[in-house]
Structure formats: structure tokens, C-alpha cells
Amino acid sequence: MCNVCLSRRGLFAVGMGAVAAASIASAQAQPARSAETPDAALARLMEGNARYVSGQLKERDFSANRAARTQGQAPFAAILGCADSRVAPELAFDQAPGELFIVRVAGNFVTPEGLGSLEFGAAVLGTKVIMVLGHTSCGAVNATVDALQKGNTLPGHIAGLVTAMKPGIEPIMKTTGPDLQQRAVVANVQANVRRLQTEKPILSEMVAAGKLRIVGAYYDLPTGKVIMV
Numbered sequence: 001m002c003n004v005c006l007s008r009r010g011l012f013a014v015g016m017g018a019v020a021a022a023s024i025a026s027a028q029a030q031p032a033r034s035a036e037t038p039d040a041a042l043a044r045l046m047e048g049n050a051r052y053v054s055g056q057l058k059e060r061d062f063s064a065n066r067a068a069r070t071q072g073q074a075p076f077a078a079i080l081g082c083a084d085s086r087v088a089p090e091l092a093f094d095q096a097p098g099e100l101f102i103v104r105v106a107g108n109f110v111t112p113e114g115l116g117s118l119e120f121g122a123a124v125l126g127t128k129v130i131m132v133l134g135h136t137s138c139g140a141v142n143a144t145v146d147a148l149q150k151g152n153t154l155p156g157h158i159a160g161l162v163t164a165m166k167p168g169i170e171p172i173m174k175t176t177g178p179d180l181q182q183r184a185v186v187a188n189v190q191a192n193v194r195r196l197q198t199e200k201p202i203l204s205e206m207v208a209a210g211k212l213r214i215v216g217a218y219y220d221l222p223t224g225k226v227i228m229v
């Protein structure tokens with residue numbers, strides 16, 4: 001069981017509030033990087049992506065610091081990304097274990113559990129930036145566009161993806177322009193960024209206090225480049 005799993009269970013089991021969460025933070029988070037700002041965290045992400053795109057990844061020994069990581073974690077950024085097997089955030093941003101706090105679901109949209117995870121990452125572990133990361137040729141986005149155009153229903157629980165993504169994508173279905181599917185990718189990212197920015201009480205307050213930035217981007221499959229939207 002991971003630290004987060006144990007802590008979340010603890011939070012719910014005994015009804016802990018912010019004070020208790022802070023005590024968990026002190027027990028879990030490593031002291032390093034406390035001075036990092038949201039802008040610096042975002043720059044660090046994008047610098048990592050530039051290394052990835054140019055094929056100049058940092059050499060890493062993944063076994064190094066394994067034992068030290070049992071003492072806690074202090075990821076500097078959180079990613080809300082798609083489950084797509086072709087978009088791996090640690091690789092795309094050239095980051096080591098312990099650097100990124102990642103929530104993934106097909107279509108990279110906010111779920112209650114994902115929101116709780118991102119709140120935990122920001123308020124307890126100290127992530128300074130949350131990036132909603134879509135990608136080109138997203139099957140979940142394409143399926144939603146298709147369902148909205150044809151009015152069809154997808155089987156099983158896959159239909160739930162469409163239901164969840166519909167509010168963010170539906171408005172651009174009424175607009176004209178090239179590449180509807182890619183415009184839907186961007187619209188979906190932007191809708192989920194807006195949602196996270198306004199979520200009370202944790203995320204919106206951290207954003208207002210300048211402790212957190214919530215941004216949107218998409219990963220371009222052919223190049224590997226992450227493009228802000």
C-alpha cells in the first residue's frame with residue numbers, strides 16, 4: 001500500500017481535517033524544494049519536455065535513492081492525463097520517480113476521486129502546478145465527438161466517459177473550423193482546467209494565494225512536444 005493510499009484511508013476513517021492533513025504532510029513530504037514557485041515548477045516541466053523532444057534525456061539510475069524515497073515524497077507537479085498508452089508523463093517530461101503526482105483516466109477529465117487526489121497532491125504533498133494534459137488523436141475525445149454527432153451510445157461503462165466529457169466538448173460542436181477532433185481535445189482540456197481552478201475549497205484557494213498554478217496543454221503524438229493551450 002502506498003503512502004497516499006494509507007493517508008487517504010486515514011483521512012476518511014477518522015474524519016481528519018486540514019490540521020491533521022498538515023501533520024501528515026510533515027510526516028510525508030520531504031523538506032527539499034520548498035522554495036519552488038508555481039512558475040518555476042511549470043518551467044521545470046517544460047524544460048523536461050524539451051529534453052524529451054530533442055532526445056537528450058537525463059541519464060538516470062532508477063535504483064538510486066530507492067531507499068530514501070521510503071521516507072516520503074515531494075512531487076513538484078501534478079498531471080491529470082489520459083490513460084492512453086502512448087502518453088507517459090514521466091517520460092514526456094523527463095522526470096524521475098518521486099517528481100510527478102499523476103492521475104490518469106481516459107479523456108483526462110476530473111472525477112471526484114481524481115479531484116481528491118489532486119487536492120491531496122497540492123495541499124499535502126506540495127505540488128506547485130497541476131497540468132491537465134490532453135493529446136492529439138485521443139480515442140476518448142474522438143468517441144465523444146462521434147457520439148455527439150451520431151447520438152449513439154457506447155457499451156458498458158465506456159458510455160460514462162462520454163457523459164463526463166460531453167459538457168466540455170459540446171459547445172465547440174456548434175462552431176466551425178478545421179479539425180473538429182483536435183479542437184475538441186483543446187476544449188476538453190480547457191474545460192477541466194476551469195473546473196479545477198474553481199473547485200472549492202482547496203484548489204481555488206491555493207490558486208488565489210499564488211501557491212498553485214493550474215494549466216492546460218496537449219501532447220502532440222508525432223513530435224512528443226507538449227503545447228500549452
Ligand SMILES: [Zn+2]
Nearest residue numbers: 082084138139
Ligand atoms: Zn486519450
